[in-house]
Amino acid sequence: MSKIFDALRKAERSGRKQGGQGNKRFRSPKKSADMKKDIFLQGLDEDFRRSLLTLRNSVDSEMRDKGSRVIMFTSALPGEGKTTIAVFLARMMAANEMEKILLVDCAVRNPQIHRFFGISNKKGILDYLSGEVKLSDIINTIDEGMLDVVTAGVGRDGNISQSLFRSDRMEAYIGEAAENYDYVLIDTSSILNAPETSILGSRTDGIILVVQAGRTKREVIKRAVMSINKQGGKFIGSVLNRKKYYIPEFIYKRV
Numbered sequence: 001m002s003k004i005f006d007a008l009r010k011a012e013r014s015g016r017k018q019g020g021q022g023n024k025r026f027r028s029p030k031k032s033a034d035m036k037k038d039i040f041l042q043g044l045d046e047d048f049r050r051s052l053l054t055l056r057n058s059v060d061s062e063m064r065d066k067g068s069r070v071i072m073f074t075s076a077l078p079g080e081g082k083t084t085i086a087v088f089l090a091r092m093m094a095a096n097e098m099e100k101i102l103l104v105d106c107a108v109r110n111p112q113i114h115r116f117f118g119i120s121n122k123k124g125i126l127d128y129l130s131g132e133v134k135l136s137d138i139i140n141t142i143d144e145g146m147l148d149v150v151t152a153g154v155g156r157d158g159n160i161s162q163s164l165f166r167s168d169r170m171e172a173y174i175g176e177a178a179e180n181y182d183y184v185l186i187d188t189s190s191i192l193n194a195p196e197t198s199i200l201g202s203r204t205d206g207i208i209l210v211v212q213a214g215r216t217k218r219e220v221i222k223r224a225v226m227s228i229n230k231q232g233g234k235f236i237g238s239v240l241n242r243k244k245y246y247i248p249e250f251i252y253k254r255v
């Protein structure tokens with residue numbers, strides 16, 4: 001873990017005053033001008049912040065006219081930085097206090113989002129999909145209220161079968177989320193290790209592939225994109241992560 005990331009998480013902890021299980025329902029976006037700035041983002045390394053801004057602007061221009069803005073983050077292989085990018089982008093988007101953001105942890109093979117926010121992972125999307133809990137029971141409102149987070153949860157007997165992601169319940173969930181939030185960002189497991197990820201991708205409005213620079217081979221990336229296409233997912237771009245050392249650098253490309 002780099003120093004940068006330790007600093008980010010420290011800032012996260014000191015900035016989290018009202019996290020936890022606050023919001024119990026989907027809400028319409030709030031447009032409050034007097035909400036406090038996200039203290040968390042004040043701790044961001046300047047290069048990292050700039051890279052996030054570039055990504056954010058690219059996503060905005062791609063999705064601007066879309067009625068539904070559900071974006072899935074995935075990668076070909078594990079550990080390329082999906083969760084890191086999805087979490088920080090969500091925080092940045094929420095920090096402008098104009099858009100209501102939902103971040104959902106569908107990386108059910110290695111759920112991590114609850115750790116970033118220091119919230120419980122007892123009940124999450126898997127529990128909702130298994131019919132164990134209500135929609136309102138899985139929403140965590142973070143800080144000033146523009147960011148809601150749904151963790152992965154554990155589901156019934158740890159079941160993470162593809163059928164859950166294919167289910168009508170998942171489709172209805174995504175539809176409702178899209179109606180109630182300006183952006184829905186979904187973190188997932190890497191596509192070549194988790195067949196449920198491609199299935200989920202076909203239900204989203206756009207897929208961003210995170211690629212760790214200098215690690216993932218072109219052939220492997222191609223296989224991941226083919227897997228997305230095969231299920232009917234819409235690939236909207238890629239992020240080149242960790243371009244050099246600890247300085248995160250994002251390059252957004254249309255392909």
Ligand SMILES: Nc1ncnc2c1ncn2[C@@H]1O[C@H](COP(=O)(O)OP(=O)(O)OP(=O)(O)O)[C@@H](O)[C@H]1O
Nearest residue numbers: 002005078079080081082083084110190242246248
């Ligand atoms: N740009 C970056 N600079 C420095 N460290 C990074 C960067 N991006 C990710 N990391 C670190 O790399 C590790 C893997 O990142 P992360 O958990 O986001 O990957 P992932 O693709 O979500 O992994 P998984 O496939 O297991 O879900 C973490 O320790 C994270 O802090």
Ligand SMILES: [Mg+2]
Nearest residue numbers: 082083107112
């Ligand atoms: Mg992850």
